[in-house]
Amino acid sequence: MEKKIIGKVINIQRFTIHDGPGIRTEVFLKGCPLHCMWCSNPESINKQSEVGVYPEKCLGIELCGHCLKACEHDALVFEGDKILRIDRNKCVNCLKCAQACVNDTLKIFGVDYTVGELMDVIKADRKFYDTSGGGVTFSGGDPLIQWRFLLEVLKECKKIKIHTCVESELFCNKKILDAILPYTDLFISDIKHMDTYQHQLLTNVGNEIILDNIKYLVDKDIPLVLRIPIVTGYNDSDENIRKTGEFIRDVLDNKIIQLQLLPYRPLGEDKYAALGLEYPMKDMPRLDRDKYTPQIYRIVELLQEYGVPAVAGALKLTEVMQKESPELRGVSQRERYKRVDANGNR
Numbered sequence: 619m620e621k622k623i624i625g626k627v628i629n630i631q632r633f634t635i636h637d638g639p640g641i642r643t644e645v646f647l648k649g650c651p652l653h654c655m656w657c658s659n660p661e662s663i664n665k666q667s668e669v670g671v672y673p674e675k676c677l678g679i680e681l682c683g684h685c686l687k688a689c690e691h692d693a694l695v696f697e698g699d700k701i702l703r704i705d706r707n708k709c710v711n712c713l714k715c716a717q718a719c720v721n722d723t724l725k726i727f728g729v730d731y732t733v734g735e736l737m738d739v740i741k742a743d744r745k746f747y748d749t750s751g752g753g754v755t756f757s758g759g760d761p762l763i764q765w766r767f768l769l770e771v772l773k774e775c776k777k778i779k780i781h782t783c784v785e786s787e788l789f790c791n792k793k794i795l796d797a798i799l800p801y802t803d804l805f806i807s808d809i810k811h812m813d814t815y816q817h818q819l820l821t822n823v824g825n826e827i828i829l830d831n832i833k834y835l836v837d838k839d840i841p842l843v844l845r846i847p848i849v850t851g852y853n854d855s856d857e858n859i860r861k862t863g864e865f866i867r868d869v870l871d872n873k874i875i876q877l878q879l880l881p882y883r884p885l886g887e888d889k890y891a892a893l894g895l896e897y898p899m900k901d902m903p904r905l906d907r908d909k910y911t912p913q914i915y916r917i918v919e920l921l922q923e924y925g926v927p928a929v930a931g932a933l934k935l936t937e938v939m940q941k942e943s944p945e946l947r948g949v950s951q952r953e954r955y956k957r958v959d960a961n962g963n964r
Contacts, residue, residue: 625767626728628662628759630739633746638783638804639936640752643740645771647756648728649763651789653822654810655898656849658886662759667728669704669716670892675723676700688718706894725892733770740771740780751936753781753803762786765794772801788831789823795831804875805835806843811853812861820852829865836873843875843935848914849882850905859917863924875938877928879917881910 626648634644649665650657657663661670679686679699686694693708694701694715701723704715716724740754747753754775761768761784768784775782784798785806809832810825811817817825835842846862848854866872884904890897905913914930921928 623733623767623770624730625733625736625764625771626665626667627731627736628659628727628729632743634755635936636932637755637757637785637806638753639781639938640750641743641746642752642755642783643743643747644755644757645736645740645761647758647761647764647768650759650787651763651823652760652787655820655852656847656882656902657898658883658889659759660886660890660893660895661727664728665763666711667713667726667730668711668893669709669713670725670727670889671701671703671894672723672725672888672892673697673700673702675721677721677723682720684718684720685715685724688714690714703894727893733767733774736771737774740775741778744778744780747780751781753783755783755785755806757785760787760789762788762790762794762798765790765798769798769801772798776801788828788835790827790831792831792834795834799838799840802840804841804843806845807832808845808847809862809865810847812858812865816853816858829869833869836870839873841875842873843878845878845880845932846917847880847882848910848917850903850910850913854913854917856920859920860924863921863926866921866926867924872925872927874927876935877921877926878932878935879914879921879928879930880932881905881914 627645628648629646631644631646634642637644646659646662648662648667650663653663661668676682679696685701690712691708691710693705693710695703695705713726716726756768756771772782781803782801783804783806784802788795788807807828809829811820812825814824814826817823832842832844844866846853866874866877882902884899884902887897887900918928918930
């Protein structure tokens with residue numbers, strides 16, 4: 619019988635190419651232990667389902683009014699005959715208003731899936747994984763918040779040989795990592811700042827556990843891609859970048875597949891508004907491509923001085939992760955990717 623473990627999913631994206639090799643299905647699980655100032659997915663932080671409000675879609679009480687009838691706690695605030703927001707102090711998060719809504723004015727962030735239901739979605743695009751070297755990527759939030767559900771889905775994926783990637787902040791107990799390692803082909807994680815005090819200010823947690831878990835994966839020869847979200851004025855100083863290069867070179871012995879540098883973009887402001895939250899980066903100057911692209915490439919060159927396999931963006935991974943060729947079978951992951959690089963596939 620199917621295990622009745624329930625996972626909360628905030629989004630499923632098909633045919634993605636950024637988070638892992640090949641064509642992938644990306645599953646975003648709800649809940650995150652960090653509260654990054656630049657987070658573009660605020661709906662992913664809370665572990666529980668919640669309702670977002672999009673007033674511009676409201677049909678009005680006269681034409682609809684189903685949400686008003688469904689709410690038993692007088693938590694809906696209207697302007698005229700159209701909904702404006704939810705009074706979160708009155709709301710008990712029963713979700714009845716959103717369930718009654720007919721046109722996504724009220725949207726539920728966090729839908730329940732069983733393992734079987736999610737596997738049906740994942741398996742639907744199996745032919746694209748097989749032809750492109752792709753698979754499924756679990757992201758969030760942080761999927762390790764729901765690690766028991768994640769573990770069961772990973773096991774099902776491995777039974778039918780679907781490539782698996784876990785994108786995590788790695789702010790977790792090592793026992794959780796040990797549980798999922800046998801069923802995970804690739805990890806993606808971030809180094810947001812090397813100074814733990816600054817990391818605390820930016821994300822609400824220090825970086826000691828994260829850096830220690832990064833080293834733990836590397837020491838176990840687990841394929842790992844690291845990323846730095848480059849946020850101007852927060853983590854792009856030469857001092858921080860050089861400390862990052864030293865950590866990857868001296869502590870990790872450069873045993874990573876890639877270090878991807880990603881530019882900060884002001885995304886997700888509408889989601890903050892929908893949840894009644896203030897966007898933390900509202901005063902951040904908007905950089906256009908002509909400004910942030912040279913900045914990213916300057917940092918790439920700085921990191922390459924340390925022998926770090928730094929790249930701009932996340933689109934060059936598929937070529938690096940050529941695998942399963944006969945001459946590479948039985949070779950360690952670290953040596954495998956070195957040989958692929960030597961063959962000029964990077």
